[in-house]
Amino acid sequence: MHLRISRSAALFLLPLALALPTAAGQKPAAPAKGVEDFRETSASEFVGTDTCKSCHEHDAASRSYDHGPHWKTERDVRGVSWQGCETCHGPGKAHVDSGGDKSKIIRFPELTAEKASRICLDCHETDEDNTAFAHSRHLTAGVGCTSCHSEHKTQVVLKQLQASDPELCYSCHQETRPELSRSFHDPVNEGLVGCSSCHNPHGAFQSKLLRS
Ligand code: HEC
Ligand code: HEC
Ligand code: HEC
Ligand code: HEC
Ligand code: HEC
Ligand code: HEC
Numbered sequence: 001m002h003l004r005i006s007r008s009a010a011l012f013l014l015p016l017a018l019a020l021p022t023a024a025g026q027k028p029a030a031p032a033k034g035v036e037d038f039r040e041t042s043a044s045e046f047v048g049t050d051t052c053k054s055c056h057e058h059d060a061a062s063r064s065y066d067h068g069p070h071w072k073t074e075r076d077v078r079g080v081s082w083q084g085c086e087t088c089h090g091p092g093k094a095h096v097d098s099g100g101d102k103s104k105i106i107r108f109p110e111l112t113a114e115k116a117s118r119i120c121l122d123c124h125e126t127d128e129d130n131t132a133f134a135h136s137r138h139l140t141a142g143v144g145c146t147s148c149h150s151e152h153k154t155q156v157v158l159k160q161l162q163a164s165d166p167e168l169c170y171s172c173h174q175e176t177r178p179e180l181s182r183s184f185h186d187p188v189n190e191g192l193v194g195c196s197s198c199h200n201p202h203g204a205f206q207s208k209l210l211r212s
Pocket of ligand 4: 117120121124127129130133138143144145146147148149159161165168196200201202
C-alpha cells in the first residue's frame, strides 16, 4: 500500500517531462511509438473523431467504437486529448496529414503492457477494481488491459472482454482447469461463479489476486 506514493509521483512527473519539447517551440513530434503519455500535447495536434471516421468509417474500428462504451468520452470535459479515438490513439494530426502513416499514430500491439495500460489507467485507475492494477501480479508479468479487453475485436463479449470468464482465464491458466474440475467446492465449470468471484484480475491488496 505504501507503493501508492510512488505511483502518484510518477503521474505528476510524466506529463511534465513529455510537455517540455513542445514548450521549447519545436514542431511537435508525431506521437513516436511508445510515447503513451500525450495528454499535455497541444490541442492543435488533435483532429477529432469525425475526421478519424472519415477514412476509417468502413473499418470494424469505427463500428465497434460506436457500439461500445467509449463514445461517451466525447463528453469528457478535460479537453480533446481525453475524447474519442484520440483518447487512446493519441493526437492524430501527423497521421492524417501524412495520409495515414501508421508510425504516426499509437498502435497498441506496439506498446508494452505497461504503456498500453497507462493510457487506460489515466481514466480507469480510479475505478474501485483497478486501484491496485499498476502493481498487480498481472501487470508485472506483462499482462495489460488489452491482454484481456479489446476495443475493436468483433468477438468481444460483455465488458469488452476477449472471452468470458472462466474461458478467458483458462486461455493462460490451463493448469487451473483440472484443479477446478476436481474440486467440488468451486462450481466454476458449471458457470455458477467465475474466477473473478474470488480473484480480482485487476489486482488486489491480498496475495494471489484474491478479493478477500
Ligand atoms: C486521411 C485518411 C485517414 C485519416 C483521417 C485517419 N487515418 Fe488512420 N489510417 C489511414 C490509413 C490509410 C491507414 C493504413 C496505413 C497502412 O496500412 O499502412 C491508417 C492506419 C491507422 C491505424 C493503424 C492500423 C493498423 O493496422 O495497425 C490506426 C490505429 C489508425 N489509423 C487510427 C486513426 C485515428 C485514431 C485517426 C484519427 C485521429 C485516423 N486514423 C485518421 C488513413 C487515415
Ligand atoms: C478505449 C481506447 C480506444 C478507443 C477510444 C479507440 N481505439 Fe482503436 N484501438 C484500441 C486498441 C486497444 C486497439 C488494438 C486492437 C484491439 O484491442 O481491439 C485498437 C486498434 C485500432 C486499429 C487497428 C485495427 C484494428 O481494428 O485492430 C484502428 C484502425 C483503430 N483502432 C482505429 C480507431 C478509431 C478510428 C477510433 C475512433 C472511432 C478508435 N480506434 C477508438 C483502442 C481504442
Ligand atoms: C478518456 C477516459 C477513458 C480512457 C482513456 C479509457 N476509458 Fe474505458 N471507459 C471510459 C468511460 C467514460 C466508460 C463508460 C463508463 C460508463 O458507461 O459508466 C468506459 C468503459 C469501459 C469499460 C466497461 C465496459 C462495460 O461494458 O461495462 C471497459 C472494460 C473499459 N472502459 C476499458 C478500457 C480500456 C481497456 C482502455 C484502454 C485501452 C480504456 N477503457 C480507456 C473512459 C475511458
Ligand atoms: C487478466 C484479465 C484482465 C486484465 C489484465 C484487465 N481486466 Fe478488466 N476485467 C476483466 C474481467 C474478467 C472483468 C469482468 C469481471 C469483473 O468486473 O471483475 C473485467 C471488468 C472490467 C471493467 C468493468 C468493471 C465493472 O464494474 O463493470 C472495466 C472498466 C475494466 N475491466 C477495465 C480494465 C482496465 C482499464 C484494465 C487495465 C488497467 C483491465 N481492465 C485489465 C479482466 C481483466
Ligand atoms: C472459490 C474461490 C476461487 C475460485 C472460484 C477460483 N480461485 Fe483461484 N485461488 C483461490 C484461492 C483461495 C487461492 C490461493 C490458494 C493458495 O494460495 O494455496 C487461489 C489461487 C490461484 C492461483 C495461484 C496458484 C499458485 O499456485 O500460486 C491461480 C493462478 C488461480 N487461483 C487462478 C484461478 C482461475 C484461473 C480460476 C477460474 C478458472 C480460479 N482461480 C478460481 C480461490 C479461487
Ligand atoms: C494473457 C494471459 C493471462 C490471462 C488472460 C489471465 N492471466 Fe492470470 N496470470 C498471467 C500471468 C503471466 C501471471 C503471472 C505468472 C503466474 O503467477 O502464473 C498470472 C497470475 C495470476 C494469478 C496469481 C497471482 C499471484 O499473486 O501469484 C492469479 C490468481 C491469476 N493470474 C488469475 C487470473 C484470472 C482470474 C484470470 C481471468 C479473469 C486471469 N488470471 C487471466 C497471465 C494471464
